[in-house]
Amino acid sequence: MTDEQAPQSQSIGGTQISGSQIQMGQSKHGNVTQTQGDNRSGVESAGKKLTVAEVLALLDRLREQLQASDISSPHKEKAQKYLEVVKEEVQEKEPDKEQTAKNFKKVTDVLKSANETTTEGKKLWETVHPALGQLVLWFGVAKGFFGLP
Numbered sequence: 001m002t003d004e005q006a007p008q009s010q011s012i013g014g015t016q017i018s019g020s021q022i023q024m025g026q027s028k029h030g031n032v033t034q035t036q037g038d039n040r041s042g043v044e045s046a047g048k049k050l051t052v053a054e055v056l057a058l059l060d061r062l063r064e065q066l067q068a069s070d071i072s073s074p075h076k077e078k079a080q081k082y083l084e085v086v087k088e089e090v091q092e093k094e095p096d097k098e099q100t101a102k103n104f105k106k107v108t109d110v111l112k113s114a115n116e117t118t119t120e121g122k123k124l125w126e127t128v129h130p131a132l133g134q135l136v137l138w139f140g141v142a143k144g145f146f147g148l149p
Helices: 052-068 073-090 097-117 119-139
Strands: 020-026 032-038
Touching: 052 073, 052 119, 073 097, 097 119
Parallel strands: none
Antiparallel strands: 020 032
């Protein structure tokens, strides 16, 4: 008796799987098992998905908080410049979320730098932190990507 396996194929259409692991196996009796695990440690998968309008509103609120803050001009100007680039990218017909996330990381890096060096930066970081956590959902990246706990 030989343990020949029949040829198998699997097709997943219209779906984008990112950062996941799927394992399938078949026993000699023909039973098929499938397990799927999410390897995106720190990615918020629960909750509602943000719309582009909601993301833009969060970015506008972040910009307003940045403008109202007392952080140093170089930090403020740099963060505002990166924030405008992110906003433009979000408004694209088909935004490249990976590239947009990289550019938004520049915003958070400037804010973190201000947080670590000044009291004003620390106040701003505490103010914008909730919005940053919400934006993680839209970008589809782990919180750690933006330096969030």
